[in-house]
Amino acid sequence: MLNRLIILAISAVIFGLLQMGGVVTVLSDKTMDNLFLQRGPVQPAQEIIIVGVDEESLAALGAWPFPRRFHAELLARLNKAKVIGFDFLFSEATDQDQLMEAALQTSPPVVLASARSYQHQVLNPTPILANSSSTGHIEIILGRDGVVRRAKTFINEKQLPLPAFALSMLQGAGLKTDLTASDKSILINYYGPENTFLYLSYVDVLRGDIPADFFKDRFILVGAQALGIGDSHITPFSKNRPTPGVEIQATIFNNILDNSHFRQLTLFSWMSIGTIVLLCIFVWPWMNEKSNLIINLTFVLLFTFISYSLFRLHIFLNPVPLIIFLTLTFLAHLAIERIWTARELLHELKRLDRQLATQLQQVYTNIPTQFFNLETVPSKSGIRQHISQLHASVNVMGLQHHFIENLLREELPPLILWDKTSGLVIIANTMFHTFWNRHFSGQGALPDLSHFLHLIEENHAQGEQTQFDFDTLLEGGQASPVDIGMTLLGRTRYYRVNMNPVEVANIEFNGVLAVVTDVTEIKELERLKDEIVSIVSHELKLPLTAILGYGEILTDSLQNSEKEYAKEICSQAMRLNRLIEDFLDITRLEHGSRQLKRFPMTLVKLVREATKAVSISAEKKAITIKQETPYQTTPLVGDFNLLLQALINLLDNAIKFSPENTQVTTSLVEETEQFIICVSDQGPGIPADSQEEIFNKFNRGQKTPEQDGFGLGLNFVKQVVEKHGGSISLISRTESGAKFCITLPKTQES
Structure with missing residues (x-):
């Protein structure tokens, strides 16, 4: 505002x-x-007639001003007019004034002109003439450009208002007007250029060439028409020559007569x-x-x-x-x-x-100073400085652009971007062009979005269970990756296609980005892994079961040292069998072949069952297992057997690594959004440099000679907990043992 x-x-x-x-x-x-x-x-108005002193009159009657006897004779010729106005000054007395006075007394009403001198004195008619006539001033107002547009209605003469010449004529004719002394001036409404009114030559009227009846009941103005007399002015209509002053007075009289002068809407x-x-x-x-x-x-x-x-x-x-x-x-x-x-x-x-x-x-870690100076800040009037800095910024962005362009073209896997609405290709890097030309050279140009989706369905990798969910992508979500198999020259290569939505809010762009990754080597490793798992589960377990069975028979039938040898065979066979079972369990969880069997369960029961399962091992080392659990908890939906095995693994490790006559504590805490199960021992703890890798496969930390194991237990625990949407953490201090905490959310994604 x-x-x-x-x-x-x-x-x-x-x-x-x-x-x-x-x-x-x-x-x-x-x-x-x-x-x-x-x-x-x-x-x-046709009632208005101008009797003009023109060049012809001057030629016939002599130089101006005319003797007043001519004006007296003129009055006799105009004796039938309604009113007569002389646009001349009669301010100086002559020897013919009495003759003029006599004519004024016998003629119709006459108005004589008055005006102010250069000394601002009003020049009125001589007293002898003024007594037999009316007086009106003929002052007009010149504009800055010398054009007459206004006329004064009254001027002050001896503290009395002197009316304008036209007003005096109107009063002489016995007519009334709405103008008063408060109206200082009027805007003149001109009817046209010079000679718009009816002009008669002064000499023609004087000679009697015009019949007297022609002037009956008309308004007569007598004034100078010849330019040589000097009574002429410029008006808005003036073209060839100035307008005589008498015609301006006739215009003013006509305006007042029919009330046609201009009014202003202030x-x-x-x-x-x-x-x-x-x-x-x-x-x-x-x-x-x-x-x-x-x-x-x-x-x-x-x-x-x-x-x-x-x-x-x-x-x-x-x-x-x-x-x-x-x-x-x-x-x-x-x-x-x-x-x-x-x-x-x-x-x-x-x-x-x-x-x-x-x-x-x-x-940028470091910006070259030739591109951009971070210490340069524009001042209040530093537009030029800002422009210079903007140019430098463009150079820096150009450096970034070239870096990204090189990354897109040479370093990244095949990429292609479509507009989601039209399906048209927006951009594709060089690697995608290579991929397309290698496997779809007969298809021509790069595919639109619908064509590419059709190709994914046609080349879906054999044995791949994941299906591409395009509806999720359309709704703005991220679709699951899909593997496709492409055969070229008798060899099949596998590619994993990831498709993600791309939204740019400031330009209202919605697109779909596809990343095609070559997973042939990964597929080959998975195939080899499956073969190894098959060998382990069939080719190793079968003879191992036979060895364990015969070993138990020998243990029962042999005596002395032979029996000890047979027990050692059984012990090692059971240890190897446990390794195989743990390995297969982890493999099934990683591959998803072991699906979670989700049912409501009570974690208090889970802790008790796990404690019961390791009680014999604890008694052998005189270790006390302390349970800190609430009386009851909210049911948790999950796989009871997997969680039980995971907790047993933690307790088994705690017992295994704790000295004799110590305590292992199992605690259960229910919070608003989650459960926390902790297993702590009083063993040697886990060094800081081994804590980050303790959950990796085959990692056992610092192994001591009396502690056996293969380093798969904690990895199995981590796999089970993460399958339930939870996490496992380790708190270990070498002077007070190790503490493992499992966090399980109450609400889990299925």
Whole structure:
């Protein structure tokens, strides 16, 4: 709102200066002149006749001024007129004044002219003539350009208002007018250029060439018509020569006679200014420049049309102040808007510079100084400095662009991006072109999205159970990867296709990105792994079962040292069998062939069952197992057997690595969102350098001679816990043993 008031204040001040300097007045006068020209000439009153002292009269009667006996004779010729007005000054007495006075007393009403001298004294007719006639001043108002557009209605003569020449004629004719002494001036409504009124030559009337009845009940004005006399002025209609003063007086008389002089709508003009104020406050700030320009032009054209229409009805609605004030206000609006925009732009440039420097520091470890100087910050007037910094930033971005381009083309696997809506290819790197040309050379150009999905379904890898879920991708989710097999020259290569949605909010782009990874070697390793698992589960377990069976028979039948040998055979066979079972369990969990059997269960029971399972091992070492469990807990949905085996593994490890006559503690805590099961011992703990790898396969930490095992137990525990959406952590201090904590969420993804 403050800037709106500033705009209006600036416009008002400039408008006032233009008004004081006369610019508004000059333009208003020119506007009125143009309105006269657009309207054209109109017919004046036929009752008004001008008797002009023209060149012919001067040639016949002699030099000007004429003797007053001629005027007396002229009055006798005009004795049937309604009123007669002499547009001459009779301020100096002559020897023919009595002759003139006698004629005035017998003639119709006569009005003689008066005017102010250069010394501002009113030059009235001589007393002898004034006693027999009326007097009216003939003063008119010249504009700055010398054009007559206004006439004074009254002037002060000895503290009394002296009416205008036309008003005195009207009063002499016995007519009334609405004009009063408070009306200082009127706008003259011209009827056309010079000679618009009926002119008669002074000498022709004097000779009696014009019948007396022609002047009956008419308004007669007698004045100078010849240019040499010097009584002529410029009017809006003046073209070839100035208009005689007597015709201007006839025009004023005609205006007052039929009440056709121009009236001004001052109040309406101020209301129109108020409309501009409303536009400035409530319209322009919320519209764009083009719309504002259309509104302003429409407003100006409408106002101009109204002004022209009213002009024809003798009402002058001056459009110039409104147009000037509208122009000034709108220019001030544009200037203030530009200043505020520049201020905000500079503020935003500073913010962007700081943000750019921060982001570049986050992206680049070191930026070459020839590209960008982070210490250079634009000053308040540093637009050029900002542009220079912006160019430097472009160079840095170019470096990043080349880096990313090289990464896309040469380093990354095949990539292709489609527009989700149209399915058209947006971009594909060189590796995708190579992949496409190698396996689909007969397909032609790069595939659109639907074609590529069709190819995935056709080349779905044999034995692959995962199906591509395009509906999830359309909804903005991430689809599961799909493996496809492509045969080329008798050899099959496998590719894993990952498709992800790509959304760019600031440009409203929704796309789909596909990443094609060669997994042939991984598939080969998986095949070898499956073969190993098959060998372990069939080729090793069968003879191992036989060895264990025969070993138990021998143990029962042999004595002494032979029996000990047989027991050792059985012990090692059982140890190897346990290794195979753990290995197969982990493999089944990793491959997903061992599905979780989810049922509600009570973790209190789980802890008790696990404790019971390791109680014999604990008794052999005189280890006490302490249970810290609540009376009851909320049921947990999960695989009871797998979790039981995982907890047994933790307890078994705690017993195995704890000294004799110590304590192993099992605790169960229920929280709002999860359960926490902890197993702690009083053993030697796990060194810090071994804690990160303790959950890896075949990792046993620091093995001591009396502690056997293969390092698969903790990896199995981790696999089971993660299958349930949980996690396992280790808290170990060498002076107080190890503590393993299992966290199981109450809500798990199926």
